[in-house]
Amino acid sequence: MTETYNENISYSDFRRQLIEWYQAHKRELPWRESNDPYHIWVSEIMLQQTRVDTVIPYYEQFMRKFPEMEDLAYAEEEEILKVWEGLGYYSRVRNLQAAVREVVEHYGSVVPDTRKEIEQLKGVGPYTAGAILSIAYAKAEPAVDGNVMRVLSRVFCMEDDIGKPQTRKKHEAILYELIDKSDPSSFNQGLMELGALVCTPTSPGCLLCPVRTQCLAYERGQQERLPIKMKKKKAKSIELESFLLKTEKGELLIEKRPDKGLLAGLWQLPVLEGRFDPGERQQKLAEKYHIEAEPSAANFQVKHIFSHLIWEIELYVGRANRNGELPANCRIIKAEELEQYAFPVSQQKLLNHCLEEGWL
DNA sequence: AATTCGGGGCG
DNA sequence: CGCCCAGAATT
Structure with a gap:
């Protein structure tokens, strides 16, 4: 399959520019100090719908308290909720514990390395599976989060509503072609880092963007309007x-x-x-x-x-x-x-x- | 496909 | 205030 979505883009140039930019500009974050699948897993669960700056202190406390999967697997519920206190979406930590227990008891304490197996763990969906597989296991699997959909919507000038489930699948399909097969970890994290630091929701820093010359939205002046997202109902x-x-x-x-x-x-x-x-x-x-x-x-x-x-x-x-x-x-x-x-x-x-x- | 799950930061 | 954030489970 060739460049179906953006005739301008060279996939190989995009990969190289993105990864080089990521290596030069990536933030030092606690979970980037190792590629241990358990560490990556914990960080990805915490980062669901939650900002990096909020997660950092929680992650450090969590890893001090539960350094190994066994420590978490057999902890009291009261204890895991207390560590998660204030972070929100509390079912995340229940599901994480249940899934870690599953890994300890049925996978010999080895986090599985296939999408099929890992997505069956509680709390691990398409995004988190792709993140763990690419970052911890160097597998060329997409990890589509809000950042990635924003970046791709702009690069390919896509009008799809990123709030719809179908849109995530479309982005995944693109990424199976676009992802760097030799360094999927840097590619995926680079895409997210770009979304967090440069290709931001409002007033994106296009002049600092490593892939500006290949961005269809930038070429058309549509970067502020994209991505498309339906407004949600009032609380x-x-x-x-x-x-x-x-x-x-x-x-x-x-x-x-x-x-x-x-x-x-x-x-x-x-x-x-x-x-x-x-x-x-x-x-x-x-x-x-x-x-x-x-x-x-x-x-x-x-x-x-x-x-x-x-x-x-x-x-x-x-x-x-x-x-x-x-x-x-x-x-x-x-x-x-x-x-x-x-x-x-x-x-x-x-x-x-x-x-x-x-x-x- | 639409709702339910927290909380914070920012313009 | 409204929007968004390294989303997943449930209905």
């Missing part, structure tokens, strides 16, 4: 009340979220969805937590924005007396023990305010 708003409830001994009530869905397995202060009168609030708390409490407004709100919804949390504070058995997903703990539990950022905002007010 819907949800009102919550959250409660700092302390016993007479000064301990507080916390609750573990369900093991599926949003923020699965993380801990939080007791929460009710909605806005309530004092009476209904007291009744709801009694039903849900088996406690007697009439907390009062703390005059503190947290607005926390997710991609698809918005939490508006109103904080209440008060004394609680147990009234029946503690629900299975709840615990009463001392303030010093809070650091053992993983809390979502929205809850950390509440807890920090309580700390500043001296309520903890």
Whole structure:
């Protein structure tokens, strides 16, 4: 197959220019110090939908805590969630642990090196499979992420909506031809590095681009308009009340979220969805937590924005007396023990305010 | 094919 | 505020 998509481009020139630029300009990143498939794997999972600068400290802490796959495979869930706390998309770390356990127990602690096998591991999709295969195993497999689709959309002046699943496959098909077979690692990372540093979403640095002379979008002045992406729907708003409830001994009530869905397995202060009168609030708390409490407004709100919804949390504070058995997903703990539990950022905002007010 | 999963940084 | 980020799983 020949140059179907861009008559101007010389594939061999593109490969050479990209890889030379990458070798000269690549950032020094912790996961670039080794090609150990486990190291690459952890970094790629963390980097899903997450910026490099955010990942760096998490990656370093994670590798200190779980230097070998066995260390992760047999860690407690509480421990892995705590390490992931604040990074988001918490199912990533559950899936990573399950997949690492699979590798330890069924692949003799050797990460598989075929797309077929590796894509069957939990949390490893087409992108991550390609990244591990090319970076750790030098296999000529594409790794199509947002950066790559932006770069290719511009180089080939493609009008396809990069939000559609089909578009990723089209990019993969191009890359099977375009990828450098002798150094697929530098090629794939170079494409992503170019997208991160030069071929940026807005105001791309075309004058600094190593493949500018082969870019169809640049030639046509379309680089600012591409890639095409459909706008997504607005997030819907949800009102919550959250409660700092302390016993007479000064301990507080916390609750573990369900093991599926949003923020699965993380801990939080007791929460009710909605806005309530004092009476209904007291009744709801009694039903849900088996406690007697009439907390009062703390005059503190947290607005926390997710991609698809918005939490508006109103904080209440008060004394609680147990009234029946503690629900299975709840615990009463001392303030010093809070650091053992993983809390979502929205809850950390509440807890920090309580700390500043001296309520903890 | 469309939704659900977090959180932060930037114009 | 809206957009995007080294995406994958679920429906």
